[in-house]
Amino acid sequence: MEELILELKKEIIEVLNLEEITPEDIDTDAPLFGEGLGLDSIDALELMMLMQKNYGIKVDNSEKGKEIFKSIRVMAEFISNNRTK
């Protein structure tokens, strides 16, 4: 799981172009939206694309998305249980 968490952090930094942020700066359990990284709705779309492209997981329900994108750890657990890639 820790390996997946690190991989996910790196992918998020790259896809969201989070300049000057390293994987170590991202709190695994902090909220991704609002507080924490302070992501917004466009970032949510980017994360949905990332899930689909890299892990074969299609997130087409916004309520479900809110749960999955709660934190890096929640995301990683969901990916681990549902990935097809």
Added chain:
Amino acid sequence: MEIFIQSAAQISIQNPLCEDWFETPIIPTLPYNRSIEPDYKQFILPIASRRMGKLIKRAIATSLSALKQADIQELDAIITGTGLGCVENTEKFLSAMVKEGEEFLQPTFFMQSTHNTISSQVALFLKCNGYNCTYSHRGTSFESALSDAFIQLKLGKIKNALVGGQDEMTPDYFNMLGKIGYWKTEISPEILQTSNSNGSFAGECSAAITLGTEQKEQSLCKLHDVELLYKPSKERMQEVLQDMMTQANISSIDAVMLGISGDQKNDDIYKDFAETFFANKPICWYKNIFGESFTAPGFGVYTAATCLKKGIIPQHLRYNNIQEQELRTILVYNHFQNKDHSLILLSKC
């Protein structure tokens, strides 16, 4: 009503956001040159700039710099000329479509791949709800934007305007243009001045100028007229030039700023123009230090306005050796493929 160029700022292959090019220009030696990027953190927070492509960052930095110089607090209009828009993001978006199909397209690249993203991002950043327009007319995009601002100022619809010329040159686009003979393989000031071959060298353009109806201490020059002509005959060109000078109450042009770039096919048009209408006048160029791009004429206006403000033309901008008696008026002439032509008349404040 008089119109003034209040300020100007550039990011290009020269040192950015300064006038180093006026005294100590960087002399290009390669056919492909990217802009020198300033430290954008002094203008935009990293969290705000993370979705912005290079061109958007350049547009915001030059806009903020020009607005600060002109001390403009309330902006009435943002008008941008761009030949290609945010082509880097367009390429990323299209490449992803080719590679991945239509399923995995990233929204950011799509959102920022359109031509009018530049003007709108600048407006969002400045919180400017005024007139916002983008002109994408290939080699006369900048002049079209300038003409719009000029007309609106003359009509009294706006009191000031931010006009930008914004274009980037990606490696892929450079290579594509190279295949149809756009670039020389070797570049030097001598080659550009004496070559009998076609092609020039690539630059990138981010030029922002502010216009206003009120003369300020920092105003660079007066903008008397902007004329856009399509395939004009020599008679028509003569007529328009005469009209421009009559309207501006100007009896003589002291120097002519041309888009000569070392590309013989293009330069022949400029030389013919100069010989026909301005024989024995100082001829100046700017693409020798800024390179070729669709909105490069923005640098023509920028360099001419700077020369008028400083009262001198530096040696490296002189194409011939004729000296002016005094520097009060400069005509900027540009053409694109000998179809679209533009004339911009400037004078000292």
